[in-house]
Amino acid sequence: MTNTEPSNKRPAPTVVAILAAGVILAVLLLSYAARQVAAEKPEGIPALGELTITADMTLAQVAKTNQLPPQLVAKALAVEPADSQAQTAGQSLTVAGQGFTVEEARAAIIQTHALMMERQTKDFTKIFIKFGLWIVLLIIPLALLARPRLTRAWRLTLLSGGVVVFGVILGSDPSPMGTVKDMIALAGEHHVLFIPRLIALGVFLALVVFANKFICSWGCQFGVLQELLYRLNRQGQKRYGVIPLIRIPYAVSNTIRIVFFVVFTLVAFGWAFDLIGPIDPFKTYNPAAMTTAGMVFVVLLLIFSVVVYRPWCHLFCPFGLVSWLFERLSFVKVRVDYDKCIACKACMNDCPSEAMQGILLGHKLPSDCFSCGDCLSACPTQAVRFAGPGAVRPGKSMAEKLKKLRGRA
Ligand code: SF4
Ligand code: SF4
Incomplete structure (x- = not known):
C-alpha cells in the first residue's frame, strides 16, 4: 500500500531525496572520523587457530606451543595462582594431571x-556513560508524549540528537540489538555466556517494560536513524509521504522477522557462524569495520527507510522481535479511552504501521508500537493517551465501541 500527500505545500521529492542522501553520507563520514579520533578497541573476537594439545603436556607447554598467554591456559584448566605464579605452576601441572582429556582441554x-x-x-567506561545518557535523555520524549x-x-x-550522541559519538556498541545477537552468536560459536551482556539485555528489556519499546523508539542508534530518514519524507503529523510511502503488512514483516531469527540461531549453533555480523547495520557508526556487502546492505536499508517505517526493526532485528513480545508487559504505553473515542479511526490511519489498528481493535498481539506519538496528535477527542494503567480505565462504552470499530474495520 502506498501513500502520497495531497497537499500543495509539500517540498519536492528531489529535495527530500537530497536531504536523506546528505544525512546518510554525513553519518557515515562523521562516524568514520569519530572512530579514528577515539581509536576504539577492535570489534569481534579474533579466531583461535588449530590447538596442539596432548595429555602429557604441561600447561606452560600448551601455552608456548599455541602462542597463548600462560594466564589464559591456567585459567581455562582451573589453576588459580596469581599471574606471576601461573607459569611456575603450569610447568609442573599437566593436562591429564588436571583431570582434562585433550578434547575437554x-x-x-x-x-x-x-x-x-x-x-x-x-x-566499560563508554558503556556506563551510554547507559546513563540513555536513561537520562529518554525522560525528554517521555514527558513530551505524556x-x-x-x-x-x-x-x-530528538532524533538528530540521538543519531549524533548515541551513534556518531558513542559508536555502534553497545546497542539493544547487539545484546541479543551477540549473546546467541557467542553461545553458538563458543558455547559461552558473557554475563555483562546478559545484564545489558536485562536493562534494555526493563526499559521496554517501563515504557513501550522506548529504548527502540528514541534511544537505539540505528532505530533513530531509520526514524529520522522516514520523518524527513513524512511531512507533519500526516500519514502521507512526499515520496510515496510503502506499508509492509504486519503479517508479512513479522513472519520474515521470525524466520530470520530462527535461521540466525540455527546457523549460530549448527555452523558456528554469526549471520548478522557481515551485514550488521550498527556498523554504520563504524564504517571502517564494514564489509563491502555490509556497506551495500546498509545503504540500501537506509534508502528503504525513507519510504518504509523502520525496515530493519520490522523485518530483521532480533531485539525488535524479543521486545515485541515484552511490549505486552509495558507499564506506560498507548492506551485508548473508549468513553471519549468517536470511532473515527484517525489514530489508526495516521499510525506509520499497523500497531494502532491492533491496539484500537483490541488485538492480543498487535504490531510493534514504536511510541512515536502520531496517534496521540491524530485523535480529535484526546481519547488516545500515552500513560500508565491507572490513567485510562476501560470505559462502560468499550464493548460497544469495539463492536462499532471492528464492524467498520
Ligand atoms: S528494533 Fe530497531 S530500534 Fe529496536 S534494537 Fe532493533 S534496530 Fe534498534
Ligand atoms: S502511531 Fe502507531 S507506532 Fe506511533 S505511538 Fe501510536 S500506535 Fe505506536
Whole structure:
C-alpha cells in the first residue's frame, strides 16, 4: 500500500531525496572520523587457530606451543595462582594431571579465550556513560508524549540528537540489538555466556517494560536513524509521504522477522557462524569495520527507510522481535479511552504501521508500537493517551465501541 500527500505545500521529492542522501553520507563520514579520533578497541573476537594439545603436556607447554598467554591456559584448566605464579605452576601441572582429556582441554581453552577477548574488546567506561545518557535523555520524549506536546521540531531535534550522541559519538556498541545477537552468536560459536551482556539485555528489556519499546523508539542508534530518514519524507503529523510511502503488512514483516531469527540461531549453533555480523547495520557508526556487502546492505536499508517505517526493526532485528513480545508487559504505553473515542479511526490511519489498528481493535498481539506519538496528535477527542494503567480505565462504552470499530474495520 502506498501513500502520497495531497497537499500543495509539500517540498519536492528531489529535495527530500537530497536531504536523506546528505544525512546518510554525513553519518557515515562523521562516524568514520569519530572512530579514528577515539581509536576504539577492535570489534569481534579474533579466531583461535588449530590447538596442539596432548595429555602429557604441561600447561606452560600448551601455552608456548599455541602462542597463548600462560594466564589464559591456567585459567581455562582451573589453576588459580596469581599471574606471576601461573607459569611456575603450569610447568609442573599437566593436562591429564588436571583431570582434562585433550578434547575437554581444547574446549575449555576456546571458551576462556572467547570470554577474555569479549571482555578486552569492551570499553566499560563508554558503556556506563551510554547507559546513563540513555536513561537520562529518554525522560525528554517521555514527558513530551505524556503531556502530549511532541511537535515536529521536537521530534527532529530528538532524533538528530540521538543519531549524533548515541551513534556518531558513542559508536555502534553497545546497542539493544547487539545484546541479543551477540549473546546467541557467542553461545553458538563458543558455547559461552558473557554475563555483562546478559545484564545489558536485562536493562534494555526493563526499559521496554517501563515504557513501550522506548529504548527502540528514541534511544537505539540505528532505530533513530531509520526514524529520522522516514520523518524527513513524512511531512507533519500526516500519514502521507512526499515520496510515496510503502506499508509492509504486519503479517508479512513479522513472519520474515521470525524466520530470520530462527535461521540466525540455527546457523549460530549448527555452523558456528554469526549471520548478522557481515551485514550488521550498527556498523554504520563504524564504517571502517564494514564489509563491502555490509556497506551495500546498509545503504540500501537506509534508502528503504525513507519510504518504509523502520525496515530493519520490522523485518530483521532480533531485539525488535524479543521486545515485541515484552511490549505486552509495558507499564506506560498507548492506551485508548473508549468513553471519549468517536470511532473515527484517525489514530489508526495516521499510525506509520499497523500497531494502532491492533491496539484500537483490541488485538492480543498487535504490531510493534514504536511510541512515536502520531496517534496521540491524530485523535480529535484526546481519547488516545500515552500513560500508565491507572490513567485510562476501560470505559462502560468499550464493548460497544469495539463492536462499532471492528464492524467498520
Ligand atoms: S528494533 Fe530497531 S530500534 Fe529496536 S534494537 Fe532493533 S534496530 Fe534498534
Ligand atoms: S502511531 Fe502507531 S507506532 Fe506511533 S505511538 Fe501510536 S500506535 Fe505506536
